[in-house]
Amino acid sequence: MSLIMLRHLVATLAYRAAKVLRDAPADFATFQVAVAARRPVQIVAHMADLMSWGVTLANGEYVWKAEGGEDWNTEVGRFFDRLGALDAALDRGALPEGAGEKLIQGPLADALTHVGQLALLRGAAGAPIRPESYARADIAAGRVGMTQSAPLKEFDGDASAPRKPKPQG
Numbered sequence: 001m002s003l004i005m006l007r008h009l010v011a012t013l014a015y016r017a018a019k020v021l022r023d024a025p026a027d028f029a030t031f032q033v034a035v036a037a038r039r040p041v042q043i044v045a046h047m048a049d050l051m052s053w054g055v056t057l058a059n060g061e062y063v064w065k066a067e068g069g070e071d072w073n074t075e076v077g078r079f080f081d082r083l084g085a086l087d088a089a090l091d092r093g094a095l096p097e098g099a100g101e102k103l104i105q106g107p108l109a110d111a112l113t114h115v116g117q118l119a120l121l122r123g124a125a126g127a128p129i130r131p132e133s134y135a136r137a138d139i140a141a142g143r144v145g146m147t148q149s150a151p152l153k154e155f156d157g158d159a160s161a162p163r164k165p166k167p168q169g
Contacts, residue, residue, distance in 0.1 A: 003090050006100055007141035010087050013111055014080070014144040015137055017047070020118045020129055021076050022146065029072035031125045040121055042068065043114050044075040050107040050114075051082030057103050058089035060096035080145050087144045130154040 021044070029041040038046070045068020056063040068075060086103075095103075122128055131154065138149035 003093070003095070003100075004141060006095075006103060007087055007090050008139065009104070009108055010083060010090065011139050011141050011143050012134075013108060013115070014083055015139045015148050016112070016115045016134070017079065017083075017118075018146050018148045019132075019151070020115055020122060024072075024122065025125065025127045028122065028125055028127060031121060033121065033124055038117075040118055041070055041072050041075055043118055043121075044072070044079055045069060047111045047114050048075055048078040048082050050111050051079060051086050054086045054103055054107040055082065055089050057099050057106065058086060058095055060099065062102075076146070083144045087142060091142070130156065131159060 024040070030039050032039050046066075049064070049066050049068055052067065053064050068078075086107075119129055130151070132151045133153040133155075136153045138152060143149075
């Protein structure tokens with residue numbers, strides 16, 4: 001996979017994560033749907049750890065280190081900081097053999113899964129995010145912070161729900 005495509009994947013992760021993390025209710029960090037379920041702050045802390053791991057993979061190492069805490073703002077900031085560090089590592093040039101594949105199948109796919117979990121938890125907590133046509137979103141390699149372009153095509157409802165035919169006449 002090309003470095004340009006990897007950087008676009010990182011920017012896509014940033015865009016989707018920013019959407020679900022932005023304007024979260026004050027009590028969302030500690031919202032819990034079940035005793036054994038991770039709370040949102042724990043998920044974001046894990047996502048930051050995943051990005052730190054990604055930086056080590058981009059540098060030809062394989063170092064996992066759990067460093068997360070319980071402060072929402074700290075963990076959200078740490079996630080975007082580490083996402084920026086990963087993007088910078090990719091922007092520097094060639095990756096070690098197999099690092100691109102490891103980045104995709106490990107930290108990047110895992111973090112995208114967690115963004116989906118956070119979106120689901122936002123809905124369960126009574127603060128859903130609006131669906132959008134992500135294929136139309138203004139996503140650009142290098143834009144990996146919390147500040148992102150405004151959505152171009154949000155909508156209400158469920159895009160997967162069958163549509164009723166319009167009455168003829």
